[in-house]
Amino acid sequence: MNVADPAALVARYARNLPRYTSYPTAAQFTDAVGPDDARDWLRAVPAGDALSLYLHVPFCDTLCRFCGCNTAVLRSADARAAYAALLIEELRRVTEQLGAGHPVSHLQWGGGTPTTLPVGTLRQVMQTIRNSFTLLPDAEISIEIDPRHLPAQYPAVLHELGFNRASLGVQDIDPTVQEACGRIQSLEQTRTCIDALRGAGIRAINIDLIYGLPRQSVRGVRDTATAIAALSPDRLAVFGYAHVPWKQKRQNLMPTGELPDAIARFEQRAAINDALCAAGYLPVGLDHYSHHADPMGIAARNGTLHRNFQGYTTDPATTLIGVGASAISSFPQGMTQNAVSAAAYARLMGETPDRLPVVRGVRRTDDDRVRAELIERLMCDMEIDLGAFIARHGLRAGYFSDDMRKLSGLETDGFVIISGQRLHVTEAGRAFLRHVAAAFDHHLEMDMPQRHASGI
Ligand SMILES: C[S@@+](CC[C@H](N)C(=O)[O-])C[C@H]1O[C@@H](n2cnc3c(N)ncnc32)[C@H](O)[C@@H]1O
Ligand code: SF4
Incomplete structure (x- = not known):
């Protein structure tokens, strides 16, 4: 890698790219896919196949200016409980299509800050889930928490409800x-x-860190990574700050003149990586770090890691059902997204009984399906044997030849090694995994670059 000239490197790679948490990416969602598709795809899920459940709560105790999530502060506990009642109703509509007792291998609550739900309502939603699905004994049950605002009784309640x-x-x-x-x-x-x-x-315990925020420096992010590693979290996610003020106006409330440039971001990412590796963490995919004994580290080592909307997961389920405002569901046939704002979600849920609150999505073609698997394997394993992949999917020889040609710059920079049909992303190339994946993305050219955040 030509680190002697980071400016030239950054100039070559500083383009806006998707994070490839799915393929096609959310930028391809349109209203050509709607609630009827979601209903059909739910009905087609094979009865014995374990699935993933995601529940979204778009509320926070206070709002952070950097945050790209769709969240709001809702002072009224009754209003938050009313939202939980909608989650219960949506779960009922989902199980009506899916059938009762479906096995669930992963259950994740995200947001926002799900612990803004009053304890009693969280209990009710969890009870509904247990009544409507079969939570597998070794299921991962997780929740996002804001350490500044965790109500005192919550940890014991979470444990009692099965969160692990x-x-x-x-x-x-x-x-x-x-x-x-x-x-x-x-x-x-x-x-x-x-x-x-x-x-x-x-x-x-997982912890999220960000680099690329205003006033961050290489030394500062290194100190943060070292101090946080000393708390021994099992996993860390290290995100590059996504500056998307066209989507989140509150980001303009930060001193944006003090945002680090692309070179500084690149150096900050490297500093966090070095600090976490020095503390004994294993880098996983684009932006995660795992303790060696954590299931994610084990999955990364044995090639069974998966990519989902939350980043990386050990869950092999091919169906993810998202419940709540803005939640995305993923099926082999395609993806669907619920109404984004809490108000629009509540309106849709109230309008038509039994209808799913889906407003957009995308149908996957056969080509999308193979590219989705290829991109997922690259984002997780950092290598692929294209010959074996092509043979396994019965594709014609040379199916990816045009895409492979797009990797020549990454190869010259030492970020990928191509030998015969094998494609390997080097450790230096880890930061450029999205650029590697982008070579295989057939929708990207039609995409508006402004819809994604910086690729560095
Ligand atoms: C739903 S929040 C985490 C839970 C809880 N609300 C909290 O803030 O502690 C998920 C994570 O998204 C990340 N995030 C939010 N906005 C971001 C942005 N604009 N760019 C990069 N990461 C962002 C942060 O690391 C944040 O911890
Ligand atoms: S979701 Fe988390 S990061 Fe975003 S505003 Fe709420 S508390 Fe802050």
Whole structure:
């Protein structure tokens, strides 16, 4: 890699790209796919196949200025409980199509901050899930938590309800960065939250960090990574700050003049990577780190890792059902997304009984399906034997020849090694996995680059 000239490198790679949490990506969703497709695809899920469930809660206790998620502060506990009642109703509509007792291997609550739901309503939704599905005994049951606002009774309740993993937002521990982002969170708060969760029996802890925020520096992000690694989370996700002010106007409330440029982002990412590896973490895919003993580290080593909308997962399920505002579902036939705002979601749920609150999606072609698998394997394993892949899918020889030609620049820069039909992404190329995947993306050219965040 030509690190002697990071500016030239960044100039070559600083384009806006999808994160390839799915293929086709959400940029391809249109209203040509709707609730009838979701209904048909739910009915087609084979009865014995374990699936993944995702529940979305779009509320937070306070809003962070950097946040790209669709969230709002809802002061009224009754209004939050009313939203939970809609989740229960949507689960009923889903099981009506799917059939009762379907096995579930992964259950994830995300947001927003799902712990903004009053404890009693969380209990009701979990009871509905247990009554309508069969949660497998070794199912991963996880929830996203804001360490600044976890109600005291929550850790014990989460344990009682079967949760076994929690994902905590940290981002950066430097007070000047926190001030710029409107998220003040002491290291002590994070430590206390982890201790409370582990003390209650929720042993597996994930932590989110971000680089590329205003006022972040190489030294600062390295200190954050080192301090957080000392708390021994089982996994970390390290996201590049996605500056999407056309989607999230509140990002303009940050001192955007103090955003690090692409070269600084690149160096910050490398500094976090070095600090986490030095602390004994295993890099996983584009942006995750795992303790060696964590199932994600094991899956990464033995080639059974998967990619989903939340990033990476150990769950092999081919069906993911998203419930709640903006939630995305994924089926072999395609993907669907619910109405995005909580208000639009509530309106759709109220309009027609039994109708799913789906507003858009995409149907997958045969070509999409093979490219989805290829991109997923690249994002997870960082290598693929295209000859074996082509043979396994019965494709014509040379099916990916045009795509492979697009990798020549990455090859010259030492980010990929191509030998015969084998494509291998080097460790230096890990940061450019999206660029590698993009070579196989047949929708990208038609896509508007502004719809994605920076690829570096
Ligand atoms: C739903 S939030 C996490 C849970 C909880 N609400 C919290 O903030 O602690 C999921 C994660 O998305 C990441 N995130 C949010 N906005 C982002 C952005 N604009 N760019 C990159 N990552 C972002 C943050 O790392 C955040 O922790
Ligand atoms: S980072 Fe978490 S707490 Fe902050 S606004 Fe986003 S979802 Fe809410």
